[in-house]
Amino acid sequence: MKRRTKVVILMAGFLLVSTLLWAQNKGAKEIVIPGGTTGSVSVRHHVHQNILGDCNLCHNLFPQTAGIVQKLKDEGKLEKKKVMNQCQKCHREKVNAGLKSGPVTCKGCHAK
Numbered sequence: 001m002k003r004r005t006k007v008v009i010l011m012a013g014f015l016l017v018s019t020l021l022w023a024q025n026k027g028a029k030e031i032v033i034p035g036g037t038t039g040s041v042s043v044r045h046h047v048h049q050n051i052l053g054d055c056n057l058c059h060n061l062f063p064q065t066a067g068i069v070q071k072l073k074d075e076g077k078l079e080k081k082k083v084m085n086q087c088q089k090c091h092r093e094k095v096n097a098g099l100k101s102g103p104v105t106c107k108g109c110h111a112k
């Protein structure tokens with residue numbers, strides 16, 4: 001293969017990868033998760049994505065699919081309050097470190 005052909009192929013590959021990254025589905029800006037009798041919980045998804053950077057700080061427990069948290073809980077594949085405890089843990093750590101954080105009280109997250 002000619003050197004020029006190789007360069008063209010490399011560049012095409014680079015463009016493809018950048019387009020895929022750019023088009024990554026980041027999901028809804030606002031998400032509401034069912035929270036049982038305590039009321040549903042709203043998350044500003046994009047705010048968290050921008051501040052935290054790492055998707056897996058939350059998605060380690062569930063895939064990037066709408067409605068999946070409740071579905072997995074219903075199927076007994078995800079412990080109740082497991083996601084909640086992870087949310088709360090991070091918020092507490094940030095509060096303790098004197099950083100901007102999210103709610104740590106029930107009412108702060110659950111809207112009746």
Ligand code: HEC
Pocket residue numbers: 024025026027028029031032033043045048049052053054055056057058059063064065066067068069070
């Ligand atoms: C603060 C926790 C958190 C972080 C961080 C987070 N997500 Fe999510 N994401 C959620 C929750 C909660 C849901 C909703 C799950 C459900 O409906 O059961 C969700 C759902 C989604 C969905 C499917 C729903 C939709 O609106 O299409 C996509 C796609 C997604 N996330 C992508 C991402 C990507 C990409 C990142 C990282 C750039 C990310 N998320 C970071 C919590 C988070």
Ligand code: HEC
Pocket residue numbers: 033034035036037038041069073079080081082083084085087088091102103104105106107108109110
């Ligand atoms: C940081 C946000 C946050 C805080 C603070 C919080 N919760 Fe939650 N809670 C959630 C989320 C998200 C869910 C749904 C996912 C899950 O079950 O892990 C949930 C789920 C629940 C559920 C339903 C569990 C089930 O049966 O499926 C109950 C009950 C609940 N929370 C009670 C409480 C109480 C009581 C407090 C205060 C002591 C509290 N929560 C504080 C976010 C929060």
Ligand code: HEC
Pocket residue numbers: 041042043044047048051052057058083084086087088090091094100101102103108109
């Ligand atoms: C790894 C850390 C981390 C995790 C995990 C996390 N949060 Fe947060 N959360 C933050 C920080 C930091 C802020 C403050 C954002 C700001 O206003 O600058 C915040 C803010 C919030 C707020 C306040 C207003 C808003 O939406 O920005 C809510 C409500 C909230 N988080 C809910 C949740 C829920 C529900 C989950 C779990 C699904 C969750 N968070 C998981 C770090 C986290």
